[in-house]
Amino acid sequence: MASVTILGAKGGPALRKDGAMPTSLLVQMGGAQIVVDCGLGVTRGLVQAGVDLRGLSQIVITHLHSDHVLELGPLVHTAWTTGLRTPLHIWGPPGLRAYWDGFMASMAFDCDLRVTDEGRPPLDDLVRLHVLDEGAFTLGPVHARALRVPHPPVTDCFALRLDADGKSLCLSADTAYFPPLADLAQGADVLLHEAMLPQGIEAIIAKTGMGDKLRAHLTGSHSTADQAAQIATQAGVGHLVFYHIIPADDPAFGLTDWQAAISGHWDGPFTLAHDGLTVEF
Template identity: 55%
Template sequence: MTDMLTLLGTKGGPAIRPGGPNPTSSLLTLSGRRIVIDCGLGVSRALVETGMLLKELDLIFITHLHSDHVLELGPLLHTAWTTGLAHQVTVYGPCGTQALWQGFLQSMAFDIQIRIDDEGRPDLAQLVTIVEYGPGLVLDGDGLRVDALRVDHPPVTDCFALKFGGNGKTIVFSADTAYFAPLAEFATGADVLVHEAMLPEGIEGIVRRTGNGARLYEHLVASHSFAAEAGRVAADARVGCLVLNHLIPADDPNFGEKDWIEALQPVWSGPLVVGKDGISVPL
């Protein structure tokens, strides 16, 4: 199993538009484990299109509980179950993940019970273990280590960057965050930094399309990073490669890869991947 990062959904925010990318989710293959990071809308289909069998689902990590990161957590697990999942899956998420999962189980109680009785399936609730985590060491075993760093994503307080280490490689996911200097220390020397990014010019179009545009603008500026800020973190951390993800805007035809590259030129000259749904980055 080749160590690989595959971007399943690269759009920042929950809205979807014709022909546009999906909200945030990624698949990290590391140390023989398949790890899903965040479960935005479309993650189940995107995983299948990588060639992965959903019944092989192994580990899931949720960075925070905004809908574009967690909306399809329950449906992913349920769909995996209906395709033959019969082993334990562990979901690591911030405080509130257990309540989210229990709410999903309650909402699907009729379907789950009918499939247990009629199709002889195991009890889905017994196959999923939820582990709520905070800052610090999250997991260390079987050749995989995961650490978490609380980042700056107001008004959400439980939002965490995640650092995965295994097989001699390190990859860091920024999660959603405003520019946060401690993230550079957290990611120092990482092979890959996956960092969210915005284009200042692109925000204007989003504000025009949105009814509560002024309030949304305030949120975006206070809670997210501009591309140049992501580049600054990557440079300070001396990472091997910067991957831009959770792009804002991601579905505006007026902006393309060259705009992201130009935004980074003053601060980052290293290897760069501008996120697109379905692309893979070898580690």
């Protein structure tokens, strides 16, 4: 049995009372545990999911927007202070090295002190950074493929397909409608696809106090629910799950709105993600 746990279901970096956390996932398949994206709250989410942080070995960052990478450094540091002593592989787009070097510089006092005072191995010696690009790679026993998807103005954003032991999972990352994604997801057991309700955009604009630029970003860089449903149908996947939900924390919109949006575009199993949800496949 394989599974994916939604540690953070919302799209975007803002937090609101009783709302969902930003994007992060725990994938368990082929005997491996893989963290995909590290939005705010990922560390607590992993611990609440029963993960022993000392065993972290594989992390993938799909792109460098803050709601996908903000807590990468704190997660790795917390794993280290919990007792991590084995190599940790982190995959991410160009720019990941700059992020990591900046984080280590910001924590130099603490890291140096814990090595000399507590006898820990140097944190930087445990971390192995890998540049993510299109094509095949491996995450321990899991075969992975990455596909660059359109998420302007970000140029390096990658959808992923993960396969192990006859199980398959595809996740869209952040993307505008992109038909080639259906080829990557072809026949997958589960497709996690970001999704947006167009009727919720103006409420987001009002809450954030932003204007035309944010509206243009949302409409030009993300997929509407019906577009995501079309990808699932084209790919012939077994189960469609919406994550990176926009909006995720507006009580004016609920499950029935999402179901209405995909009606006529997808007629298979459908799940709207929430924090802590585990989907087995």
